[in-house]
Amino acid sequence: MSKLKTSKFGLGLxxxxxxxxxxxxxxxxxxxxxxxxxxxxxxDKAIEPWDISVFYDGTNLPKGSGSVADGEQPYQAQCAMCxxxxxxxxEGYPKMAGDPMPQFINSLKQGLDGVGNRGVNNAWGHxxxxxxxxxxxxxxxxxxTMGVDESYAVTCYVLNLGGIVDMDFTCSxxxxxxxxxxxxxxxxxxxxxxxxxxxxxxxxxxxEPEVVYSAVEGVSG
Amino acid sequence: xxxxxxDQTPQSDAREGVASSDRxxxxxxxVALAATGAAAAAAGNAYGDVDLETVKEPLEDGPTRNILGRxxxxxxxGMPSKFExxxxxxNVSWLTADTVASISFTPWQDLxxxxxxxxxxxxxxxxxxxxxxxxxxxxxxxxxxxxxMIFSMDDLKRMPSHTAIHFLECPANGAMEWRGVQMDSxxxxxxxxxCSEWTGVxxxxxxxxxxVDPKSTWLYxxxxxxxxxxxxxxxxxxxxxxxxxxxxxxxxxxxxxMIAYAQNGEALRPENGYPIRFLLPGCExxxxxxxxxxxxxxxxxxxxxxxxxxxxxxxxDGTIRQFTLVNEANSVINYPCPDYQMKGKGAxxxxxxxxxxxxxxxxxxxxxxxxxxxxEAELVEPxxxxxxxxxxxxxxxxxxxxxxxxxxxxxxGYVQPTLMQLRKxxxxxxxxxxxxxxxxxxxxxxxxxxxxxxxx
Numbered sequence: 001m002s003k004l005k006t007s008k009f010g011l012g013l014x015x016x017x018x019x020x021x022x023x024x025x026x027x028x029x030x031x032x033x034x035x036x037x038x039x040x041x042x043x044d045k046a047i048e049p050w051d052i053s054v055f056y057d058g059t060n061l062p063k064g065s066g067s068v069a070d071g072e073q074p075y076q077a078q079c080a081m082c083x084x085x086x087x088x089x090x091e092g093y094p095k096m097a098g099d100p101m102p103q104f105i106n107s108l109k110q111g112l113d114g115v116g117n118r119g120v121n122n123a124w125g126h127x128x129x130x131x132x133x134x135x136x137x138x139x140x141x142x143x144x145t146m147g148v149d150e151s152y153a154v155t156c157y158v159l160n161l162g163g164i165v166d167m168d169f170t171c172s173x174x175x176x177x178x179x180x181x182x183x184x185x186x187x188x189x190x191x192x193x194x195x196x197x198x199x200x201x202x203x204x205x206x207x208e209p210e211v212v213y214s215a216v217e218g219v220s221g
Numbered sequence: 222x223x224x225x226x227x228d229q230t231p232q233s234d235a236r237e238g239v240a241s242s243d244r245x246x247x248x249x250x251x252v253a254l255a256a257t258g259a260a261a262a263a264a265g266n267a268y269g270d271v272d273l274e275t276v277k278e279p280l281e282d283g284p285t286r287n288i289l290g291r292x293x294x295x296x297x298x299g300m301p302s303k304f305e306x307x308x309x310x311x312n313v314s315w316l317t318a319d320t321v322a323s324i325s326f327t328p329w330q331d332l333x334x335x336x337x338x339x340x341x342x343x344x345x346x347x348x349x350x351x352x353x354x355x356x357x358x359x360x361x362x363x364x365x366x367x368x369x370m371i372f373s374m375d376d377l378k379r380m381p382s383h384t385a386i387h388f389l390e391c392p393a394n395g396a397m398e399w400r401g402v403q404m405d406s407x408x409x410x411x412x413x414x415x416c417s418e419w420t421g422v423x424x425x426x427x428x429x430x431x432x433v434d435p436k437s438t439w440l441y442x443x444x445x446x447x448x449x450x451x452x453x454x455x456x457x458x459x460x461x462x463x464x465x466x467x468x469x470x471x472x473x474x475x476x477x478x479m480i481a482y483a484q485n486g487e488a489l490r491p492e493n494g495y496p497i498r499f500l501l502p503g504c505e506x507x508x509x510x511x512x513x514x515x516x517x518x519x520x521x522x523x524x525x526x527x528x529x530x531x532x533x534x535x536x537x538d539g540t541i542r543q544f545t546l547v548n549e550a551n552s553v554i555n556y557p558c559p560d561y562q563m564k565g566k567g568a569x570x571x572x573x574x575x576x577x578x579x580x581x582x583x584x585x586x587x588x589x590x591x592x593x594x595x596x597e598a599e600l601v602e603p604x605x606x607x608x609x610x611x612x613x614x615x616x617x618x619x620x621x622x623x624x625x626x627x628x629x630x631x632x633x634g635y636v637q638p639t640l641m642q643l644r645k646x647x648x649x650x651x652x653x654x655x656x657x658x659x660x661x662x663x664x665x666x667x668x669x670x671x672x673x674x675x676x677x
Contacts, residue, residue, distance in 0.1 A: 034381045034430075035380060038372070038379050039371065039376045039430075040372075041368055041370055041371075042363070042370060042371040043369070044363070044369065047361055050443075051363070052449075053443065053525075056462050056522070056524035056529075057462070091318050092319075104535075105539045107650070108535045109537055109539055114650045115650055120530075123529070123535065124530045125462070129523065132525065133526035133530075136451075137347070140322070140348075143448060144447065144449065183541060186541045188540045189465050189542075189543055190468050190471065190542060190546065191542065192468070192547070192549065192654075195638035195642045197628075198636060199586065199628075199636050200595070201595050201597075203593065203594065204593055204594065204595070209592065209624055209660075209677070210674060211624065211660075211672050212672060212673045213662075213670060214404075214671060215401065219404060219405070
């Protein structure tokens with residue numbers, strides 16, 4: 001591009017900008033802030049219907065309550081077909097009640113299968129987040145449609161199936177945080193890396209590899 | 222890559238024009254040496270000892286030569302060749318009770334780059350994929366901030382953008398192989414991982430805009446699907462529910478996070494979170510919340526269902542490990558792999574993929590003798606942080622049995638473990654974060670099998 005053409009182009013642009021009342025200062029200003037004028041402020045009150053998350057310690061549990069007895073009917077009607085009449089699970093859906101904690105831990109130590117035996121009684125650290133899960137995500141086929149009291153009641157029923165609360169217990173925003181979950185003290189935060197392989201390049205082992213093949217063919221798909 | 226040859230002599234002689242019969246003798250000798258010695262990965266020598274067939278029939282035109290093909294936009298959104306119809310996502314029917322709370326797998330055995338085409342990105346839903354209208358969808362950011370704010374999708378696109386290539390990996394990748402060999406396809410052993418170029422708004426930019434309180438040590442993100450999936454994400458100073466600190470590297474991960482609206486240049490696909498998803502590179506993909514509607518800055522973790530019941534690791538020492546957020550380095554050979562049959566003796570290129578949630582891939586070593594000897598593979602550029610890196614190494618198959626495997630070392634010095642090393646510390650009850658060295662066995666028949674090595 002020649003100097004002449006450049007200057008003509010530049011003049012034309014400047015003239016156009018003046019005619020439209022534009023300012024070149026805007027470019028610098030936008031770069032400086034990047035966010036100027038974007039979005040809306042929102043009040044806590046407006047956010048409230050979405051601010052549903054319950055913390056492990058019971059923070060943000062909504063006002064309400066439901067007893068074990070109150071939970072029987074909704075559990076049997078809306079939950080039992082997947083999770084079993086007694087919380088034993090069905091059709092590949094999760095158990096509510098797994099092996100009791102001592103048995104579960106024993107399985108872990110012996111290398112026996114504990115994966116399929118998880119339940120609220122052996123792998124769920126805090127009762128308030130059980131309420132949160134049920135309220136937000138259940139029943140599976142119509143997620144988030146249970147009311148607050150109904151969700152407390154079903155939470156209570158499931159806790160009872162797991163042998164965690166008695167038949168006469170009532171779950172509420174005041175009682176749930178104090179429910180003692182059997183697995184609570186067993187949780188330990190990430191301690192990895194937990195392996196220490198070395199980048200050996202030659203003669204890394206004297207042993208012949210013991211090769212294990214698939215026991216069953218055609219498992220995939 | 223001729224430096225990968227174990228015995229350079231035959232090659233140098235060949236280059237100097239040794240008569241072919243002599244060269245064959247030489248090569249046979251070197252085969253014998255290789256068999257008695259260490260690895261048999263050999264040079265990409267242009268000459269070889271395999272007799273090639275000779276085509277003598279005159280060539281004929283194919284069926285496409287004398288016809289008109291399709292016009293432009295006959296397929297407005299282009300699709301792969303009909304001959305590639307088997308390159309699709311797949312699921313494992315017995316793995317989950319229902320496809321709406323399930324996972325599908327990327328067919329890495331058919332992919333040749335580091336980018337996963339959008340239609341092949343693995344899917345993981347908890348209540349099914351939903352169609353969220355970008356005209357009405359909004360993102361709320363609140364909690365320990367100066368200004369609680371709400372943004373439309375147009376708002377997000379006005380903001381300074383951030384683009385990066387990152388993998389996403391479900392922590393259950395490889396889970397079906399913890400207790401033993403099960404799957405006969407690489408798609409099912411490693412397909413819960415995909416890699417894309419993502420574009421969106423950097424989380425740290427948004428944090429500055431809304432004015433996040435320095436005392437905030439956690440945030441959580443939540444989706445607008447039926448599961449309203451939510452995960453707690455640590456920042457500097459984060460402590461668990463018992464007051465114990467999260468690992469330092471976990472607390473840095475949010476710095477690479479973004480609110481992504483584009484994937485490989487186009488809008489996110491519905492099954493990957495359209496119109497926006499949280500993207501937390503390096504961490505288990507469950508944290509990269511799809512159909513994102515809310516981010517809240519807080520000072521403690523939620524300890525959600527996902528964090529106390531689902532993505533946990535019951536260990537043989539009787540503890541249950543939680544917040545195992547980072548995806549440690551992993552690698553696998555995708556050619557050859559159980560999805561292929563070797564096509565005759567001679568030259569091949571062993572190719573594979575490696576990735577680490579802690580940063581860049583530093584080295585990938587390949588063994589063709591079951592882990593006794595290893596050779597460093599060539600890394601294919603680009604080599605990016607928290608991104609799939611491709612590797613390759615020439616391989617001469619002489620019809621013998623081989624146990625082939627790859628081992629990645631990442632830039633932190635972490636070396637991918639063996640399956641035995643993993644089982645020693647995590648037992649048989651783990652499901653998640655199985656990143657152990659994967660062995661494939663090439664049989665004399667040319668069949669390639671998924672195997673495990675039980676003693677090291």
